[in-house]
Amino acid sequence: MVLTRRAALGMTGLAGLAAMAGCATPGGEAADASGTRTVEHPLGTAEIPVRPQRVIALDAGAGLQTSLEAGAPLIAAETLAGETAISDYLPKPPGGFQPLGFNEIDLERLTALAPDLIIGSRSRVEELYPQLTKIAPTVAYLNTADRVRWRDTALTVADLLGARPELERRLAEFDAAAKDFAEQHTESLKQRSVALVRFTADEVRILTGVIFPSDLLAQLGVRRPASNEPKEADATYISLTRETVPVLADADTILYFSGGGGFAQESGELFAEVTEGPLWRRLPAVKAGRAHQVNALNWWDGYSTSAAHACLTELAGLL
Structure with a gap:
């Protein structure tokens, strides 16, 4: 079966x-x-x-x-x-x-x-x-x-x-790396708000709450813009349409990716339509060159200290 x-x-x-x-x-x-x-x-x-x-x-x-x-x-x-x-x-x-x-x-x-x-x-x-x-x-x-x-x-x-001791060791190791990262990038983290965006097959989503990449940004002390604050306290994403993409105008930096969870190909049409469209191109972060496509394997499919380290490495090159 x-x-x-x-x-x-x-x-x-x-x-x-x-x-x-x-x-x-x-x-x-x-x-x-x-x-x-x-x-x-x-x-x-x-x-x-x-x-x-x-x-x-x-x-x-x-x-x-x-x-x-x-x-x-x-x-x-x-x-x-x-x-x-x-x-x-x-x-x-x-x-x-x-x-x-x-x-x-x-x-x-x-x-x-x-x-x-x-x-x-x-x-x-x-x-x-x-x-x-x-x-x-x-x-x-x-x-x-x-x-x-x-x-x-x-x-x-x-x-x-x-195997709890081994996992606790790995978490402590990552926490130390995250603390060092935050200290090294204090000015960038203070100056720029960061929006986190995922493209699915049928909508654009701002990720928030306890979801892995959002939780990671919170641990680093990353400032999120008002558009990334959900109405429901326990929400893990905010849905956008093609027409409401301009709400991301309050973000100094945008981190975005397509698909994830095994569905990368399904979001291709919407992803291309939005990111190649005028509303996306007019966003201040996009015009300033601070909209960065990140690896969905790290930011969405990741669920471990190994993935968290991969996100840190990727983020270090973008701030």
Whole structure:
């Protein structure tokens, strides 16, 4: 059985989010004599190995990327569509690793792989959760679709893999790099406001809130213009049409990219129409040469300290 569907990005927050986020983090659970431990998560309770040996990640974001950063025994994972299945900034998968494709769950294939742990974002595994639990212990976690910061999700995944110390080390290393970056670019960050824009297949979106690239800019102390402030406090994007693109006129700098999430080709027509059109060309940031197209693999598909470092490197050359 194969199910194909798009990840539910931009979903409304879940009731009791903070409580569930805590439940999804199994740190501190005591292992029993059989080498397993009980963890609670947004979809139920699971008895998982203390040291899993055959992990499948049904998520090309935190599941795949944190597993690779942690050096987990990852036997298979969902990957990106298009030319780049796994971004180059990530550690290489272990030998024998099998890519499962983008947004596909093939139950027969998963069964044949004989995992001892399946992990995935709530939005990815919820529909087939009962079937997945018959294959192996399955744990769901919350992510930015549920208004949870990327780094908190990464820590949850690391906990499930028994690799929290390694992830904490990587986060501390990135935090130090981010602090150095902010200090080195203090004047630029103070003087210029930055708009963050993504082109999808049917609209232009200003990214905001806890979504990975917006959260990263916030950590760096980047000033966002008024047009980037959402009406709803927990919103992760603001929709624009071709006609409302001029609201970006209050941005000193615009960082923008096309697609991401495996859908890069789908946004091509709209992207070309807007960026080659008169309304875009009249924007002050565009006229001043401060509208920069950035790499969607870093800024959208990224969900890890490796991606965050890649964004820093790219941003350093643009300020």
